[in-house]
Amino acid sequence: MSSDGRYWPTLTRTGRRRVTAAVADVSRTERLLWxxxxxxxxxxxxxxxxxxxxxxxxxxxxxxxAIETFGFSAMVGLKLFAVGVGLGCRRLLPDRHGLLVPAGLAVPWTGAVLVNLTLYAMVV
Incomplete structure (x- = not known):
């Protein structure tokens, strides 16, 4: 085996980096949703x-x-886990369904923020 990239082409790729290439292929609407x-x-x-x-x-x-057992940091972990699952699922979907994953995360979390703010208004 040599190190000329023939056996490991993804590690020796020239040009755009993998992450940059992945982001460049995402539509503007999907980026805004993320x-x-x-x-x-x-x-x-x-x-x-x-x-x-x-x-x-x-x-x-x-x-x-989770909060009672591990504290509030568990909530951060749950959210990051959900985003990780979403990113993993997004890679499996065809581009025409790509908006479903960020929308599926953004809509309920935005709704939760609105519910929380409504509760504050009722309590105060």
Missing amino acids: LLVAVALVGDLLTTYYGLQMGLSESNPVARA
Whole structure:
């Protein structure tokens, strides 16, 4: 075996890097949806944390058990796990269905932020 790239072409590829190439192939709409996922994720984490500090409780039983057992950092881990699963599933989908994964993450998390903010308005 030599190191000329014949046996390991993905490791010695010239030109665009793998990550850059993957992002370049994503449509503008999908990139905006992934940005919305990031914003919704942070918003959900912040509003959940603030709600817990106000004395509210987490309604998701899995997240509630994780928070009670491991603390709030478990919530961060659950969110990152969900994004990781979403990214893995996105690679398996054809491009025409590519918007489903970020939309499937962004919509419920955005809804959770709105519900949390509504609860704050009712409590205060």
